[in-house]
Amino acid sequence: MHRTRPLDHAILILGALFLMLPVIIAFTTSTHTAAEIHSGGLTLVPGNNFAETYGTVLTQKGGFTGQVTGARMLMNSMILGLGFALGKIAFSMLAAYGLVYFRSRYATLLFWIIFTTLLLPLEVRIVPSFQVMADLGLINTYPGLIVPLLASATGTFYFRQFFKSVPDELLEAARIDGAGPVKFFFDILVPLSRTMIAAMFIIMFVYGWNQYLWPMLMTTDEGMFTLMRGIKSILQVWVGSQIPEYNQAFALAVLAMVPPVAVVVIFQRWFIKGLTESDK
Template identity: 65%
Template sequence: MYQSKWRIFTNHAILILGALFMIMPVWIAFASSTHTREFVFQNGLQFWPGEHFFENYGAILFDPSATKGRVTALEMLFNSMVLGLGFAIGKVIISMMAAYAIVYFRFKLAVPLFWVVFSTLLLPLEVRIVPSYEVVAGLGLLNTYTGLILPLIASATGTFFFRQFYRSVPDELLEAARLDGAGPIRFFIDILVPLSVTMIAAIFIIMFVVGWNQYLWPLLMTTDDQL
């Protein structure tokens, strides 16, 4: 009993220290951002917040001159949010449908097609960015959110993880659904999607971060400062 309590205390202490270690740089950056530029240059990074929170953040969010451009930081955040949500939602939906077709529609080319999709992980965006640009330009989708999101909406990673999860679902669920008169779409929506909530959340977070952190792709696909 004593060892169990000591182990719980030790585990929580390690987790708390790890969380503080990760949060501390973010807190110092935030606290320093509430001081004036001159004060930070003279005294270094600060641990305690200053008195210029509303002044500094009002300028950076709503004043284009603060970012040395023609758009505000708020517009930049909005564009990143649209790209992140578009990537996450699109990749989750496409990956779920592709994995469902590969696992449950047992056609002859299912396995080869899966490995073709999976092999695209060997081709990063930088390798295929020129032909992707030509396709987007040919479709007239430059300077549009559709042109930013649609070409990268497929995800071999998401397809792989959903495929592995669907393969772990017992076949008895499919047989029971058939006995109840459920078709493929009903089985997918009413049974597989609720079972996949945890996987959906994990893939959504990963893909949202991928979309949010995109820099090279939007830089090449847009010339409009508003995007």
């Protein structure tokens, strides 16, 4: 058994390096100039343009209006990711709380109606959703980006299953102590759900951070562009003999990976516990 451990670790390390190879190539390539990348292609050898490239993408104003910076797009993506994660968790917890603890003959039917919305991806309802946001004047606003996608059947499903596993004795003890529905929710269920909240936060944050299609439709003002749109706009600048800023595009791609990776690293233990633990 012990003899196989070095081999197991070697396989895991090689697998991790294989998965990290595209990220490493993107980072090392971003440290070269656009002309070097255009002529030499991707490279594993670091260049001498690191500080200039990353300083440029974060602080230099650009775009068609000459007013948007990488830091601004980074902030927009962060607001979108946090808005998605916190909003979806809040709505999912409240929906699951109502389905589990407010006795209704239609609770199961309502749950399955919510669950079947998983079969309706964003692309199916994107036109009516956009029309509603346009009629409300929410184009190029953070509420317009976040609010239409806050409902989450996935989050409702996980929190419902979690709440159903909470012992009924806790509810009875809360009633004896005079706790009402609001106090029971905030003082008992929310603390018990912290690992599940962490797990859902990771999933929803990454989902919101990586959004491209919906922000592309909802934003025409460059000041509202996310990092995903920024990378695409850089690669569309091929005009005449002008070389696209490949190094800046790779730098933005690397920066776009940092927050999701940081969130996963910070919450990884709670993420695993939230999806696997059954004892309360």
